[in-house]
Amino acid sequence: METKVYEIDPKAIDEAQLEASAQVLRSGGTVAFPTETVYGLGANALDEKAVKKIFEAKGRPSDNPLIVHISKLNELDALVEEIPPNAKKVMERFWPGPITIILKRTDKIPDVITAGLDTVAIRMPSHPIANKLIEMAGVPVAAPSANLSGKPSPTKAEHVIHDLKGKVDVIISGGNCDVGLESTVVDMTGNIPMILRPGGVTKEHLEEIFEKVEVDKAIEEGNQALTPKSPGMKYTHYSPQAEVIILEGDMESVVKAIHKLQEEKEAQGLRVGIMCTDETKKLYKNGVVISMGSRKDLATIANHLFAVLRQFDAAGVDIIYAEGVEQKLLGHAVMNRMIKAAGYHVVKVGR
Template sequence: MNKETLIIQSEDKEGLKKAAEILKKGGLVAIPTETVYGLGANALDEDAAKNIFKAKGRPQDNPLIVHISDIDQLKDLVSEIPEGAYVLMEKFWPGPLTLIMKKSDKISDVITAGLDTVAIRMPSHPVAREIIELANLPIAAPSANISGRPSPTDASHVIEDLVGRVDAIVDGGRTGVGVESTVVDISSGIPTILRPGGITEEDLLVVFPRVDIDPALKGEDENLTPKSPGQKYKHYSPNAKIKIIKGELFSMINRINHLYREYTNQGLKVGILATEQSRWSYSCDNLIVVGDRGRPETIATNLFDSLREFDKMKVDMILAEGIEEIGIGKAIMNRMEKAAGFDVENL
């Protein structure tokens, strides 16, 4: 691919109109959302959707999320709206929550990877909403990165991965949440989390007495038919191998220091992904402080950017501290474990 990629600043109103026109004509536009940047195409245009997979190098059996700006758009996209979906939409839309519902005939199997369900969300980012409204179309948009790479939380990440592959990139600076949306299957019975994100299990339990967690979240299954993006394949990965150490903080520090010496003695260039609470506990030239354990949302915001920074350092191995899996901590550890290919040492 060797497209001429237009870079549009998010405050450029004429530029946003141009982005919407590109989408109407079947083109690809990367747009900022409150979670990560998305690579958008007309969700009702099968050829445009196919081009998303080509630009990203994305496996065809990995479904896409459709983004809308108005509830009224749902009627063209789903065949039925469960009662529970209305409750979730009322409380969490617009926002980082994706709902799985039975699809309508207007949605191509390319979008859903052949499933009879479709993933839909209404982003809260004003630029994303404005572009969707200007295009007057539902927009299919996975993360705007090369498939398998850390998701883009800054326009520079999108430019690094997709210039020459897409028609336009809308530069909205850094995103907020930093990890992709929570995906909840509401298509049958009990709400089930297929991918944790900014809306936490605890948030959902305020609305429903019971919320299930999809067992696929805790391991790789090559025979899995993914119902949600991020379920089947290794994702979010930098070039280096990642090993996660989980346990009590002091024990983690000791183990990481031991492994750092061991790998360094083998001639490997090693990076350490630390937190504010441990930053002075390591003697490492390639140390990145990802955030504060007491405010895990800071870790979520910085995680993917930190993984990309390790690529710039050209490290061979990353030793990463695990964090407590409460609230958004579940989403953070989900992304870290996927990036590490589930190489996790529990102390």
Template sequence: MQTRVLKVNPKNPSLSQIRQASKIIRSGGTVAFPTETVYGLGANALDSKAVKKIFDAKGRPADNPLIIHISDVADLGILSNNIPKTAFDLMEDFWPGPLTIVLKKSKIVPKITTGGLDTVAIRIPKNKIALELIRYSGTPIAAPSANVAGRPSPTRAQHVIDDLSGKTSMILDGGPTKIGIESTVIDLSRKTPMLLRPGGVTLEQLQKVLGKIAIHPIIHGKKTKTIHRSPGMKYRHYSPRAKIILIEGQKAIVNKKISQLLQSYKKQGLRVGILGTNIKSDMTITQGSQEKIAANLFRSFREFDAEKIDIILARGTSRKGLGLGIMNRLRKASYRKIIV
């Protein structure tokens, strides 16, 4: 398959380019496109054969549900017949934006799209290219991150090209994404709302609207046999080729531990990358605000790989605000975790 790459103005998308991409969606093909979080690999969410192409291109396990993207709240009724008032409260505050809501699915949604579950995950993205693509396609679009399963999510078109060139018909290059980590996912199909995946909308923001929110134990690193109703829960995700060691604790103690590990791995002849502190190594990437950390996290993983780094020593950050989503990604990507 030959992949066409179209550079699209993110503020004023070309109607001609959008029509070309939407034609592919309507004909059962796949298109990679930017959202405000990461790039997604999209197909007609209501076409089982089209959705299967997403799983095939990514090498994604069939029981890992997809998020459906819509352009208007009016389309929600097509996908779910059971929409609680709390859903509309959240939509009013956070749509369009990085919030995915899990509801009971309608019969029209194929089981392949929901990973075989009786629930469906839905959001309206805050990105002009994405919204225009959905509108002109005339159908909800299922779109997980546009990367090979398990790899760092793409925040630039080049990341998509690196992973999926030859596996999708078209890539819409709308420049770097803004938020950098995937959407927050909240389950409203149960009596008490449950946070399934932290992301661009923080837990604190959700609590202001909903009050009491249960937190899925997997967010805190606990093993569970409960049904996984959201992407990013069941499998290892976001991982670079290098092995990440996540170190948490008081800053001074963490830095000391990183220095010790650095010397140990260097003696073994390994190339070591440092993430989150200015300790010098083969490659060091410091961090700023939580917004900057999130925006650059997955890009940093890919940059470490480009430099053939063997081990990444990553300093943890606060779990408050956007930090909960950042730490969720770091934990899922890590092969070892150390608390000092």
């Protein structure tokens, strides 16, 4: 398949190129495009044949539901049975933005989108290219992350081109994504909001408008035996080619443990990657050392996380030792993705 790549400036959108991409969506094709979270791979959510092309291009299991993207609130009416008052509160506060809402679906949504569930995940992206593309297409757009299934999600156009060129019709190159982690997913079908996937909109943000917010036990550390309910969380995700091991504890103990493990692996002739932070980078003298960002600004770590995992792939490391971050605020979402990338291999260290 020949893939067309359009470079579009989100601050000065070329509507002719965007219209060409919208036409591909209307005609049953696939388009990868930037959002504020990660790049998405889109198809007409109401066209079952088109949606199946997403699964084929990504190698994604068909029992893994997809998120449906809209550009305006009135597009919801045909997709969901009702909008509960609590769901309206979330929309008013956080849409457009990096949060996906689970609602009861209508029969207009094909089963291939929901894996046969009676609910559908809906998001309204704030990224100017994503929102305008959906508006111009005139159809809701189903879109998981635009990467090969199981690999780190793409936050740059080059990641999408690496994974999907020749597998999709169009790739829109629109710069780097701002958030860097997939959207928060919150189930609003019950009386109490339940977070099914942490993201840029945190539990603390939701607690500003709700007295109580629950978290799906399956996404908590140590509960990998449970099956997550959210789209994109059921299978191993975000994994680079090398094994990832996370070390958690006070920073002095973590750095000491990584040094020891690094020496052992290098003695065996292995190439070691160290996934650290700005505050500790100078403490590592050997190996492939890459900082995720600053512990003082977790948004930088969220933004760089997936790109750093891909950098380790490019460096050809055999094993990656990663510093854990504190699981507060955005740290919950960061650690959720890191733990999935590590296949739940977390080592606790301390004095």
